[in-house]
Amino acid sequence: MHEVDGDGDGDAGEAPAFAHYGRIEEDLTCLVSAPLPRRARAKAYAPPAAEADPSSDAGFAALVAWVNWSCGFFRTPAGGLTSAGEVLAPGAAAPLYRRSAAADGGVLADVAAGEMTAGAFFREHLVPQRPVLLRGAVSAEALAAVRDRSLWEKLAREGREVHVKVGAAGEFEGVEPVERWLAAGARGDGSELPPQIAAKLQSPELAVVRPAHVAMSVTEFLGHVDRAGATNSTTAAGEDALSLYVEYFSIPEHLPELRGVVHPPAIADDVGLRLAHENLWWGIGDTVGHMHFDAFDNLLCPLVGTKTLTMVDATNNTRLYEGHIREAMLSLD
Numbered sequence: 001m002h003e004v005d006g007d008g009d010g011d012a013g014e015a016p017a018f019a020h021y022g023r024i025e026e027d028l029t030c031l032v033s034a035p036l037p038r039r040a041r042a043k044a045y046a047p048p049a050a051e052a053d054p055s056s057d058a059g060f061a062a063l064v065a066w067v068n069w070s071c072g073f074f075r076t077p078a079g080g081l082t083s084a085g086e087v088l089a090p091g092a093a094a095p096l097y098r099r100s101a102a103a104d105g106g107v108l109a110d111v112a113a114g115e116m117t118a119g120a121f122f123r124e125h126l127v128p129q130r131p132v133l134l135r136g137a138v139s140a141e142a143l144a145a146v147r148d149r150s151l152w153e154k155l156a157r158e159g160r161e162v163h164v165k166v167g168a169a170g171e172f173e174g175v176e177p178v179e180r181w182l183a184a185g186a187r188g189d190g191s192e193l194p195p196q197i198a199a200k201l202q203s204p205e206l207a208v209v210r211p212a213h214v215a216m217s218v219t220e221f222l223g224h225v226d227r228a229g230a231t232n233s234t235t236a237a238g239e240d241a242l243s244l245y246v247e248y249f250s251i252p253e254h255l256p257e258l259r260g261v262v263h264p265p266a267i268a269d270d271v272g273l274r275l276a277h278e279n280l281w282w283g284i285g286d287t288v289g290h291m292h293f294d295a296f297d298n299l300l301c302p303l304v305g306t307k308t309l310t311m312v313d314a315t316n317n318t319r320l321y322e323g324h325i326r327e328a329m330l331s332l333d
Helices: 057-071 083-088 118-126 140-147 149-157 218-231 266-270
Strands: 002-004 017-021 042-044 109-112 132-135 161-168 174-177 206-210 212-217 242-250 279-283 326-329
Touching (some): 017 057, 118 132, 118 266, 140 149, 149 218, 161 218, 212 218, 218 242
Parallel strands (some): 109 132, 206 326
Antiparallel strands (some): 002 017, 161 212, 161 242, 174 206, 242 279
């Protein structure tokens, strides 16, 4: 963390500027990493005008919050530990949740959203990564707004397009034996790859099959939804049936009128979670997303229909097929 005068000339009375220099770390997300930079890059502190003066109560609280977020600290403006910091203090951190469904009798923690305190949510679920079902976390008004057919028909009238993923027989993002996707004569053990890449493949015998992509008007997609509803199954035609799925449909970008109605439960703000994305997933039914790992803490709310979730202990990576795995891409003729 570094502090300088506002414009660097040292004039008295100016609000200081702050910058955070993060640690230089190797990028583990890439198979071939770029050389590490010689110098750390700084991220400047840029608060709203009302919080720009760190000598004010509001300004200092905002600065402390930024330092906490940037450095992984848990301090109050008075210098003590926040409620999260007390949970995460050395020797007090909760272990990761590792109990199996059999040990729990197959029962998920089921709590009314209004009865869950921020402290209990943070200590018993967020820190140990233990899933929980929060009932009543979304208002009836929000559910009615999203389910309103006229909202989607409005997008259709505006000529909007959606990026649709297309899979076979309802399956998306599954892993398959890589030999199904190799050219004739290829061995499939990674020996055809550069050694520095092959050495980082966790499962050289597997490939993640990505769905095909197609741009489609909302009108056309609604037609597919209606036809799927009429047959009550996307896979009724057998294994060759195609399944359509819209993911990461941004609420702020496409449905800004919902932002004041559809929002995360207040408990998420109370424990310091920051909203990274607001997305809708929109399928025509009977779709299966294979086991995967998400980089975010997810708050998932089924709006129409039902969704079955199978969760695996996050430390059991051998069942998640995570890490660097070759990809195969479906195409649509």
